[in-house]
Amino acid sequence: MRPPHGVGWPTSPREGPAPSDTSMLEDPCPHHKPVVEIEHLNFQYSDSPILNDVTLSIAQGSCLALIGPNGSGKSTLCKIVQGILAAPKTATTTVLGYPCGSRVACRAISYCADNDHLPQFLTGAEFISYTLSLRCPSRVKKPRLRGATADIFERLGMAGRQDELMETYSHGMLKKTQIAAALLAHSPVIIIDEALNGIDIEAQMAIEDALFSHIRQGGTQIICSHDFAMLDRCATHIAMLDYGNLVEFSSVDELRANRATIRDLIVGYMGLNDDTNGRD
Numbered sequence: 001m002r003p004p005h006g007v008g009w010p011t012s013p014r015e016g017p018a019p020s021d022t023s024m025l026e027d028p029c030p031h032h033k034p035v036v037e038i039e040h041l042n043f044q045y046s047d048s049p050i051l052n053d054v055t056l057s058i059a060q061g062s063c064l065a066l067i068g069p070n071g072s073g074k075s076t077l078c079k080i081v082q083g084i085l086a087a088p089k090t091a092t093t094t095v096l097g098y099p100c101g102s103r104v105a106c107r108a109i110s111y112c113a114d115n116d117h118l119p120q121f122l123t124g125a126e127f128i129s130y131t132l133s134l135r136c137p138s139r140v141k142k143p144r145l146r147g148a149t150a151d152i153f154e155r156l157g158m159a160g161r162q163d164e165l166m167e168t169y170s171h172g173m174l175k176k177t178q179i180a181a182a183l184l185a186h187s188p189v190i191i192i193d194e195a196l197n198g199i200d201i202e203a204q205m206a207i208e209d210a211l212f213s214h215i216r217q218g219g220t221q222i223i224c225s226h227d228f229a230m231l232d233r234c235a236t237h238i239a240m241l242d243y244g245n246l247v248e249f250s251s252v253d254e255l256r257a258n259r260a261t262i263r264d265l266i267v268g269y270m271g272l273n274d275d276t277n278g279r280d
């Protein structure tokens with residue numbers, strides 16, 4: 001798979017030297033090539049089956065809402081895409097045509113998750129510089145990065161805070177710093193696992209705006225969340241897991257054609273009695 005315009009992606013899947021820089025969002029690609037491909041994925045922790053024969057494909061320029069009840073396997077699937085967990089050999093799991101867990105696939109992904117594992121002894125600017133040095137070393141040109149970091153901190157409502165230690169940041173600021181790092185890395189794939197919780201409305205709008213421009217420039221996103229209103233605004237596609245089974249995989253346009261929302265979908269699937277529309 002190869003996007004047009006020579007935008008810095010790998011030249012040929014599973015062949016040739018790995019590119020030193022997988023950041024690529026300078027040219028939009030209108031061709032909607034598959035970026036993340038999962039085929040016949042079964043996964044279990046010790047004896048417990050967690051994912052059952054999951055097959056899905058996420059195209060370039062798409063934002064996939066990965067939804068489902070607690071414990072349905074969303075984070076497990078995200079960890080497999082990132083190569084944190086190894087998929088069994090019977091499954092096909094690739095990013096940009098490269099096996100999940102390979103160097104190219106790992107470098108193509110920015111992951112925004114809980115705040116718990118962040119190196120809070122770094123400043124926000126140091127965290128961003130460190131993140132970019134792992135993902136796209138050739139992009140870390142210090143003066144330019146300092147300016148870009150200051151700009152994005154201002155855009156996300158944290159003007160001037162980038163040189164303070166992250167241990168002094170609030171919960172929402174830590175999440176915004178992760179999003180800032182993902183956006184500055186220009187990663188082809190951004191995975192957000194519940195990372196937008198606890199962010200104030202102004203920053204949420206700024207983040208959604210930034211995520212839209214990532215999509216418009218040819219990026220691909222997976223967002224795991226129980227915030228269905230946000231997913232309705234951001235997602236182009238929906239995958240719903242239930243006990244590790246992929247029970248729905250469709251576009252948001254198809255959903256809207258049935259005058260439904262993502263919340264309607266999950267409420268209907270789970271057979272819940274949703275009387276919130278009748279509330280005063």
Ligand SMILES: Nc1ncnc2c1ncn2[C@@H]1O[C@H](COP(=O)(O)OP(=O)(O)OP(=O)(O)O)[C@@H](O)[C@H]1O
Nearest residue numbers: 045046048050068069070071072073074075076077
């Ligand atoms: N390291 C682990 N060892 C054993 N079981 C695990 C491990 N991590 C997760 N699980 C189990 O795998 C199942 C799926 O968990 P996962 O975190 O993928 O669900 P999730 O859909 O992301 O849930 P949530 O909405 O609560 O974040 C759960 O039953 C969970 O208990």
